[in-house]
Amino acid sequence: MDTVTALLLAFISIVLINNLVFTKFLGICPYLGVSGRIDMAFGMGLAVTFVVTLSGTLTWLIDNLILMPMHLEVTRYVCFILVIAGAVQLVEMYVRKFFPSLYKSFGIFLPLITTNCAILGLCLFINLWEIDSLIDAVVRSFGAGIGFTMAICIMAGIRENLNLADVPACLKGAPITLITAGLLTLAFMGFAGMIR
Amino acid sequence: MADEARAGPAVYKETLLAGLWRENPVFRLLLGMCPTLAVTAAVKPALTMGCCVIFVLVCSNVVVSLMRNLLKPHLRILMFTLAISTFVTIADLFLKAFVPRMSETLGPYVPLIIVNCIIICRAEACASKNGLAISIIDAVGMGVGFTLTLCVLAGVRELLSTGKIFEAQVTPDWFVPWAAMSMPVGAFVTLGLLLGLVNVLSKSRS
Secondary structure, three states: OHHHHHHHHHHHHHHHHHOHHHHHHHOOOHHHHHOOOOOHHHHHHHHHHHHHHHHHHHHHHHHHHHHHOOOOHHHHHHHHHHHHHHHHHOOOOHHHHHHHHHHHHHHHHHHHHHOOOOHHHHHHHHHHHOOOOOHHHHHHOOOOOOOOHHHHHHHHHHHHOOOOOOHHHHHHHHHHHHHHHHHHHHHHHOOOOOOO | OOHHOOOHHHHHHHHHHHHHHHHOOOOOOOOHHHHHHOOOOOOHHHHHHHHHHHHHHHHHHHHHHHHOOOOOHHHHHHHHHHHHHHHHHHHHHHHHHHHHHHHHHHHHHHOOOOOOOHHHHHHHHHHOOHHHHHHHHHHHHHHHHHHHHHHHHHHHHHHHOOEEEOOOOOOOOOOOOOOHHHHHHHHHHHHHHHHHHHHHHHHHHO
16 A cells, blocks of 8 residues: 555656646756647647656666666666667657647647657656666656646646736737746645655 | 858958857857756856867867768758767766766766757858868867856856855855755846846947
8 A cells, every 4th residue: 555655646646746837847848839729739648657757767778787787877868878879760750640630730740759858857866866676767757747747737727818918018928938937836836845 | 162262351350250259159149048958057067168168169160061062951950969979979978987076066967968959050050161270279179268258157156155266265264155056946047137237238239
């Protein structure tokens, strides 16, 4: 029972308290770029969730089973980025084969998931937090993806309403989006200290 | 190589200045947002981060520019990221060896330079099309532009959140530090307001 509770806490912690977008500033580029419409944002979130779960798990395995026993930690970054690029390529081929319409609407954003800092960032944080069980790594990677999806969907919802608001001319576009994101992080700070 | 022959000092100067203001990576192109927001709680880490980015940007532009005729279109991005991650590993090990405390402060944001869009964008937009000299100058211009932006943002945040700049007290005694400025909210709101300011400035100039 203890392990289940611990995993549940780890999941909640990474979705709400250590949310990658709001507290670690990861994945800001798609967060600002794709959050114009809520359906696109949701699709992007799902794609990122899949890639981040896959690559978080794979990099944990590679790190713990190959790099650390063989003392090849120097090549860690090169290996991580190769795994992520491979995972994205896999997703791209899968989506193109089975969901052609979705593939068309994503356009350039699908290959750009490779350079989404949330994914490499999560792999590095998993390494930094010294997580020692595979299941913990999987749960945290999945939670990070869900957290990202939640953040980008909230933002898309706000931005759809923001289109109707009267914003000063110089703040239109990116500046007001950033300020909104700032206020959102302020709201999410309320969760801080809930666990540990 | 025809471009190379025509490129005089004027082109070099133009390329250098473009990165500093007209095409400033953060204010104008909105690239490299993650490090911009994450390491700007104080000026010192921001400056260190800027130097790392300049180093990686120059090295990767040199390598990409040298191998630009060998690149296959579909493997391009992969080759860029491989070259970049090698140089980032060098920078990371250098920081760990010589300034371990700073390396701890920056944490995973140094390896995250690999996925910093500025570097891939410059490799794609400049170094894979231009000769060595232009690529280096472009990298220096963009890198310095990025570093200056980070320092401005970090200066504002450090001043308001602690009343210090470069860890030296500058504000009078009655100043109450704004703790929120050192938190994520401070980063987002300051950058948003600075972008607004840049918009106002560039509009009044033109």
